[in-house]
Amino acid sequence: MLKTFRIGGVHPKENKMSATAPIEVMEHPKRAVVPVSQHLGVPAKALVKKGDFVKTGQMIAKGEAFISANVHSPFTGKVFKVEETLDSTGFRRMAVIIDVEPDQWMEGIDLKTEIKRDIDLSPEEIVKKIHENGIVGMGGATFPTHVKYMVPEGKKVEYLIINGVECEPYLTSDHRLMLEKGEEMMIGIAILMKGLKVNKCIIGVENNKPDAIALLKDIALKYQGITVEPLKVQYPQGGEKQLIDAVLRRQVPAGKLPLDVGCVVNNVGTCFAVYEAVQKNKPLIERIVTVTGKPVKKPSNFLVRIGTPVDMLLSKAEADVEASGKIINGGPMMGKALVTTDVPVTKGTSGILLMEIAESNRKEEQNCIRCSKCTTVCPQGLEPHLLKVLGKRMDAEACEVERIMDCIECGSCVYTCPAQIPLLDYIRIGKAKTGAMIRNRSRK
Amino acid sequence: MSLLVVSGSPHVHGDLTTKKIMWGVVYAMIPALLVSFYFFGMGAVKVVLVSVVASLFFEWVITKYLLKQKPQITDGSALITGILLAFNVPSNLPVWIIIVGALVAIGIGKMSFGGLGKNPFNPALVGRVFLLISFPVQMTSWPTPIPMFKAPMLDAITGPTPLGVVKEGLRNGESMESVMSQVPDYVNLLLGYNAGSLGEVSALALLLGGLYMLFRKIITWHVPMSYMATVLIFSGILWLVDPNAYVNPLFHLVTGGMMLGIFYMATDMVTSPMTPVGQIIFGVGVGLLTIIIRVWAAYPEGVSFAILIMNAAVPLLNKIKPKRFGEVVKA
Numbered sequence: 182m183l184k185t186f187r188i189g190g191v192h193p194k195e196n197k198m199s200a201t202a203p204i205e206v207m208e209h210p211k212r213a214v215v216p217v218s219q220h221l222g223v224p225a226k227a228l229v230k231k232g233d234f235v236k237t238g239q240m241i242a243k244g245e246a247f248i249s250a251n252v253h254s255p256f257t258g259k260v261f262k263v264e265e266t267l268d269s270t271g272f273r274r275m276a277v278i279i280d281v282e283p284d285q286w287m288e289g290i291d292l293k294t295e296i297k298r299d300i301d302l303s304p305e306e307i308v309k310k311i312h313e314n315g316i317v318g319m320g321g322a323t324f325p326t327h328v329k330y331m332v333p334e335g336k337k338v339e340y341l342i343i344n345g346v347e348c349e350p351y352l353t354s355d356h357r358l359m360l361e362k363g364e365e366m367m368i369g370i371a372i373l374m375k376g377l378k379v380n381k382c383i384i385g386v387e388n389n390k391p392d393a394i395a396l397l398k399d400i401a402l403k404y405q406g407i408t409v410e411p412l413k414v415q416y417p418q419g420g421e422k423q424l425i426d427a428v429l430r431r432q433v434p435a436g437k438l439p440l441d442v443g444c445v446v447n448n449v450g451t452c453f454a455v456y457e458a459v460q461k462n463k464p465l466i467e468r469i470v471t472v473t474g475k476p477v478k479k480p481s482n483f484l485v486r487i488g489t490p491v492d493m494l495l496s497k498a499e500a501d502v503e504a505s506g507k508i509i510n511g512g513p514m515m516g517k518a519l520v521t522t523d524v525p526v527t528k529g530t531s532g533i534l535l536m537e538i539a540e541s542n543r544k545e546e547q548n549c550i551r552c553s554k555c556t557t558v559c560p561q562g563l564e565p566h567l568l569k570v571l572g573k574r575m576d577a578e579a580c581e582v583e584r585i586m587d588c589i590e591c592g593s594c595v596y597t598c599p600a601q602i603p604l605l606d607y608i609r610i611g612k613a614k615t616g617a618m619i620r621n622r623s624r625k
Numbered sequence: 626m627s628l629l630v631v632s633g634s635p636h637v638h639g640d641l642t643t644k645k646i647m648w649g650v651v652y653a654m655i656p657a658l659l660v661s662f663y664f665f666g667m668g669a670v671k672v673v674l675v676s677v678v679a680s681l682f683f684e685w686v687i688t689k690y691l692l693k694q695k696p697q698i699t700d701g702s703a704l705i706t707g708i709l710l711a712f713n714v715p716s717n718l719p720v721w722i723i724i725v726g727a728l729v730a731i732g733i734g735k736m737s738f739g740g741l742g743k744n745p746f747n748p749a750l751v752g753r754v755f756l757l758i759s760f761p762v763q764m765t766s767w768p769t770p771i772p773m774f775k776a777p778m779l780d781a782i783t784g785p786t787p788l789g790v791v792k793e794g795l796r797n798g799e800s801m802e803s804v805m806s807q808v809p810d811y812v813n814l815l816l817g818y819n820a821g822s823l824g825e826v827s828a829l830a831l832l833l834g835g836l837y838m839l840f841r842k843i844i845t846w847h848v849p850m851s852y853m854a855t856v857l858i859f860s861g862i863l864w865l866v867d868p869n870a871y872v873n874p875l876f877h878l879v880t881g882g883m884m885l886g887i888f889y890m891a892t893d894m895v896t897s898p899m900t901p902v903g904q905i906i907f908g909v910g911v912g913l914l915t916i917i918i919r920v921w922a923a924y925p926e927g928v929s930f931a932i933l934i935m936n937a938a939v940p941l942l943n944k945i946k947p948k949r950f951g952e953v954v955k956a
Contacts (some may be wrong), residue, residue, distance in 0.1 A: 513634075520629065
């Protein structure tokens with residue numbers, strides 16, 4: 182019996198159309214837009230101004246706060262402007278706009294293609310490298326990675342858990358990375374284990390990627406303490422709490438962190454970025470992006486420099502934008518719908534999904550028939566039908582009692598609801614209200 | 626470029642709809658429906674047609690002219706109420722009484738609370754119990770079944786149900802042996818060759834539909850299994866204590882509205898609890914009440930009353946919370 186998490190879950194149609202498309206290197210744009218806030222936490226502070234010349238890999242914004250991340254220039258060229266622009270999450274954010282010229286790399290970045298296996302640095306130096314090179318969680322949440330490795334006094338870490346689940350339908354960027362950069366990724370894992378001072382690591386991969394599981398198992402033989410765990414396909418297994426439950430049978434209590442059950446969780450993409458940062462001194466300036474969906478003629482996986490406009494990816498994948506009603510940054514379950522495709526790829530862009538016009542609009546909402554399917558599928562053990570009512574009423578006290586803040590917004594309830602009720606819309610309103618109430622309380 | 630749709634995630638939906646669930650229930654009722662036609666002939670066809678048409682009509686009229694909303698009669702829920710109401714009445718019930726029953730079921734049982742999903746009580750049972758109390762004579766004169774679609778439409782010979790025979794016999798001081806010799810054997814009880822409301826006679830046909838709904842995941846095991854287990858255990862204990870005073874548990878299970886109640890009435894999503902633990906308590910409660918009414922109360926049958934009483938307890942049972950993530954004992 183394959184392992185999976187123990188509460189709730191759904192199994193949407195996988196639609197991994199781009200699973201067999203090898204990673205292709207994306208051409209450089211003429212002009213790149215690099216937001217200074219591509220991570221969770223405080224925006225980084227821009228270090229360059231209009232007219233400055235920047236080299237590829239040069240730091241252009243510094244993350245000064247504890248939870249923040251540095252941003253490096255993905256291109257060489259002249260800074261055209263530093264101004265607020267729309268980013269892929271729908272917010273207007275400060276961005277450095279660069280007129281792209283041919284690459285001139287910063288000194289000290291190792292561009293040789295051979296794999297560097299020996300890990301020379303000490304744990305402290307490893308964390309420092311991760312911090313300097315602006316590494317954030319590549320699964321989509323973009324939490325600054327170095328913060329996870331500054332383990333507070335008194336907490337003991339036993340396991341490093343690596344997330345190769347990729348439970349979102351359509352997306353294949355992690356899958357392709359595991360297949361094509363497995364060796365480097367595994368070295369990245371070994372580096373993280375050293376940085377964390379742990380000797381046990383579990384890589385969770387869903388069983389719909391048997392080729393990746395076989396390859397990683399093979400590579401892992403050469404490493405001490407790394408095991409590959411095939412998991413039953415079940416959404417949202419890529420949620421870190423669900424993943425820890427699946428591989429270790431440990432449940433992170435409400436409001437606590439994976440650290441509280443002795444775990445740190447990182448995505449496979451992050452491991453590759455860590456390899457490049459620590460072994461090659463290369464900052465995080467590119468990532469793999471899946472471009473997929475029914476209106477896309479050539480579903481693809483691209484290696485894209487940060488700041489490249491989404492438009493360029495769409496034309497390279499021969500996407501029929503006219504036939505699309507909705508374009509999503511991320512997967513169909515948790516991704517954000519884009520207002521325009523004139524936005525740049527950022528550190529958290531795992532995929533661009535196009536949906537046909539017919540499937541873009543929601544169906545008409547009907548009466549709740551109290552079937553309780555939303556409760557059955559909720560991976561956090563909540564009652565979405567109840568939270569929806571309380572959220573709509575904006576009753577923050579009641580929402581808190583019903584544990585609305587435990588909601589991970591995975592969308593399983595909406596996916597399942599036979600009455601097509603957009604439960605999560607109302608739950609988000611409730612969460613916002615309740616979160617504000619809790620913050621006000623602690624301020625007093 | 627045309628304008629893009631922007632809405633909150635998720636952007637895909639599973640293919641489950643209210644309509645699919647409701648029609649699944651309708652399909653599950655087909656075996657019992659066919660059995661009723663087989664044993665009660667045109668009488669059963671007439672009752673079902675009248676009940677269904679009246680239910681759909683009242684739902685349409687009330688939604689359109691009283692609630693002033695768009696009628697949704699194709700969703701299948703009024704159709705289910707219509708069929709279930711017909712299942713719960715004798716096949717020789719006068720047309721006007723059926724229409725009154727449908728009006729009470731849909732009008733008072735369902736629409737007065739705001740329509741689909743908002744009613745606290747099972748609408749078909751509200752209609753049935755109203756008729757039972759208002760028209761006790763017509764509601765308890767059951768035509769004897771005549772197989773092969775040969776049952777006459779009018780002037781059928783009527784007789785008591787097996788449960789009625791037992792209750793009456795035991796009350797008059799007859800021995801269990803003599804009482805049981807007056808009722809059909811188990812094969813006939815399973816197949817439906819006995820007097821009763823038109824849809825409840827065949828335990829086997831109802832079980833078949835129930836299993837179909839379980840297989841299609843339209844219902845979960847919690848309510849039917851806890852209900853059935855409670856009936857068997859509770860009546861089993863009584864039977865073991867005094868087999869001459871109490872009928873055996875299997876007899877309880879295959880007679881009256883038991884199977885209809887277990888799989889089609891108690892499992893109604895709208896009027897049963899929302900969490901597994903609540904559903905199990907609900908099932909146990911219905912089971913206990915059914916047997917208490919059957920054994921000690923004035924009525925020979927207690928399924929309808931038991932379910933309606935437990936329907937009233939659902940808001941309380943919904944206070945029981947599901948198992949939250951992070952509260953499980955660590956391995």
